[in-house]
Amino acid sequence: MTTSSARAARLNRQALQQTVRHTLLSVRDLLATAGPFALLSLVLLALAYWLLDPTPPRHVVLATGTERSAYAAFGERYAKILQRHGIRVELRSTQGAAENLALLKQPGSGVDVAFVQGGAGDESQDGGAGHEAGLESLGSLFHEPLWLFYREDAAQRLLKSPSLDSLSQLPGWRLNIGTSGSGVPNLMAKVFEANGLKPDTLTLKREADTPAVVALLAGELDALVFASAPESVMVQMLLRTPGIRLYHFAQAEAYARRFEFISPVLLPRGIVDLAADQPPQDVKLIAPTAMLVARDGTHPALEQLLVQAAREVHGGAGWFQQRGDFPNTRNTEWPLAKEAERFYRNGPPWLQQYLPFWFANLFDRMGVVLVSLIAVLLPLSRVVPPLYQFRIRSRVFRWYAQLRAIEHAIGSRPADELARELDTVEQRVGEVSVPLSYADELYALRSHIALVRQKLAA
Template sequence: MNSAALYQHRWLMIRLPLAVLALALASLVWVRLYPMPPTQLTISTGLADGAYQFYANRYVEAFSRRGIELTVLASEGSTQNLERLQSDPPQTDLALVQGGYGWSSPMSESSQQDGVQTLASVDIEALWLFSRNPPIRSLLQLSGLRIAAGPERSGHRVLLQRLLMQQRIGLDELIWSDLSGQAANEALTRGEIDAVFMVASPSSPGVLALLRNPALTLATLERTTAIAERNNYLESRLLPQDGLGANLPPSDTPMLTTPAHLLVRQDLDPALKRMATAVAMEVHGKAGAFHRAGEFPSLRSSDFPSAPEARQVLLRGLGPMESVLPFWWVQVLQRLLIICVPLLLLTVALFRMVPAWVRWRLESRITRWYGELKFIENDLINKNVDVGGMELSRINGRLREMDQAIGSLKLPKELAQRWYTLHQHVDFVRSRIRGYRGR
């Protein structure tokens, strides 16, 4: 198709294909290179009556307000939570894991950190040991006792077994029970077991139930500082009298504590990591028995590589759009700004430039004919040609061809004036040639 017809039908031949191409390119980038993140997440927690489940229920509410659906998966404990994050394909997006499973643990392996990032340390958990009278003051006293420390893969049991091995106590010297929470509380009250061990936040419903049971006593372990020195993920702290309520506990009690981490899949969409960090700030920002308000969430005691998105949110908070609008609308607006606006500007520029280039080609053709006419006129004026019949016939033939070419050219209205003017100039040169013939 020639340039004249192309320019004459520029909306159909030029601008419509450009618009379709821009739309196809925007769709390709949107779907393949910058896809929309999902609005459904899963989190692996712990036992149904544990603190992790309590936190997860609050996460569900916070995520829901932002337009994200969170599914809570109960588990046997931190070991299973970490395995779910690292499975292929992943079985969960988020997980709550107690301290001692990452860098801080001398027993951890580098493979335990693969594909996992820390969004924040969200709380301080204590190591709770309850028994009937008399109170337990050393882990050595557990030898030969019936101990409820949760399921075999739970973080409670894994941590207690580590501490027992450091005390040179064989794991087969204890009688293990899978009970935890309220079931362990009732079994200990009935005398079916001798002690309950758990790692949980002071606000955990299970911990508060055990503390309120008058038949049970909270262990006051000795040499907690020495135990913490041998385990980087533990810290010795003092639980003050009445710190959790009236007579809870009845006296100042030295406790071993460990951080709780909110972990995430490394390949999770960055926007969801930012949103999960903001939710953690909302849920865990208040004061606790072992920390002041605002100390958590943090990355000071991170057990896994920290996510850059988490550092960004913890330092500066969410962006203006993410703070105000629902999650889905933020993602749509970001893609409109990043993908559609630049493509729109480029398409508008091409809408102008391509037709202008076609018009320039048409005008340059007319300009070339004007140039040829100018050469003929100069030759005639300067008498550089033989005014005989042969030369004048050749020039007339060339003018006739030019006239036919101009006549077959369909130009837009914008160039009609130049078209008529060129015709007139050809006739003018032809009339001058007739004057030469009359000489």
Template structure:
């Protein structure tokens, strides 16, 4: 009893307005915290510039980089092709983080590549071309034709610059036939020379043979095929090499496919071909992976070896294909990227995760807040009614001292003043005026009880 009478002397705060501010402020605070937590899971924005390690000037890798640069430019992202010596240097660059992606040759992956990198897609077969000078070989029949790798023993052979995939492949094949242990005995020299320099040296006769791993449509290939006195090895061991080395495929370079007008080559030739594929670092932004996949799928280059329909492919890679690359390869761009500019789709893609707190936290809070405000107002009204009920019970007992009744009357007057000074939403005015009527009714009952006590 004492706590009720003492509590009645405290003035009630201007209820609904203050409570409403508190409730809506709490809703805003929780919403901001939820969005801040969700923002931690939003991936960074796509880079504006991507570096792609390609290959030597004039090679197929360089042309791939140029075509991909055009596609990236259409999507508003820059692509910088980085000229290199070849696959081995490309592996070093991408492992060191100096480039974001690289074109590499199958069978050249270093041991640590599978840990730090992932494949995106293979894009073409690049046959091994073994050109030689016909006047430097004593082939059976006297026509200078060569169909085995051993026939090049004793020659000065350009096998590509240091860091090139061609050099790595030729050394592997030389080891397969055991020639690596007999180089000095046979007088064979493997020279670190590749690209246009090797072509000029072969045509000038300063070297006897040259190896190239490149696409048949490369200008250097057509140039050598058309050169007088230069032949191309018809590798009879191609099938066995492809069977023993899984990253190699047996392919046929058909008559006239490189240049139908000049009928180059003049005959069908057996060859081995590693696949060229794209690798990226595991932390490369998924948007870069997506654009690389799209560029590979939209590349209209005709493949002159193989069936012509193998590429792009998720096969023919030395290291596993990444999950993002597999997703984009199999499903293509999502609805946003098909219908919106790339920058807008990427932005919406990134912030889509913010919908989770919006749907699970903020919207439910906005639905709960009005109910909480309603409960707060009703709670105050019910508290006043509790005080009135105590006074009513005292009157019913009919043995309340006069002093207590006088205190009840004073309490009711203060309640009436507090209720009158309280701001209540219009939706609660009916309950508000009912409360005031009940207070007036109880005041009259207390006055009647005082009169009976006299």
């Protein structure tokens, strides 16, 4: 009983070893046949990934503005939104739109994206074109009104009137137009020229916003001007300060016709404080459009995230806009980026509604390439099964040449010599291993060897 059990165990081990051997041989044959095809597919995919570079950078530098400015506040919101997708936004504080534009044009500045105010470029340096090569717009974000605040007592003293009614009345005034890094000095230069106003007839100051507001409240300035969104702390404070008035641009429509980057906007009566009726009447303003400008060549996936963030940050209702008015493609001084144009035309990519950003972006960027590769590789894949079949069957068929040679030599060569050759062939065939689906051909070969042996014996 013990001997029978040991014999059964030995037979089971041998059967298991044979099964494993046959399985490994089948896997080896499959790899040898399909391996080149799989390797070609991987090489093509790697090449497409390298060429398309579908993964956006994990770090981006966004130039904003001065501390406590609207640009700085918006930059913080952009950073939080992109952080949700694993992208760290480095906020670069600047003096304003003009410095932001200069940093974008400077190759070694490290700034990738920036807030830029319409009309902030210096025509003397840009040749009046306003469309610097190497930059592209991601859309208009919000109206950035030009706020001209002045002291009532200064108007009374200089004009004998409590209000400033025309910019042509400014000669002799002490006016702050902001630092050279902001976009206001270049914008005011265009406004002065349009009004035939010579800058040397005024006492122009170039203080930053905070010192300028302090000087205005102290009576050291008669007026100041800056461009900012109404969310700015300075704007909110000056609109509520007694004795400080806001200039009414009665010719706002004319400014908009003259300058493509300017829009006429209306500050409605009571929008600042309904209970106090501030302002006491509608005030017309001119408003350059703030834009998000990027270097040409910025990663498309990053541009897609930025315009999505822009819709989240600037898409609500405000003092000068209805819900959904911004961001948009109007009043952009630079060519619109292709990815931004795609967003404004079709909205966010469909897959991002159901998949994480990174996976959806990878499929979105590589989808066309994957379809193209499948179209190319699918016909090639049909070659794999015949090759695999030929490789397996060749193990059996290659012995027929020797078997035929032995059969043809019967009668012309010694029988014992042919018998030894036939024994060698039979022994080698016994070592051949094929998948079960091809076992019939192996057994057919063995039967043919037996037939030749019978013929040799006869």
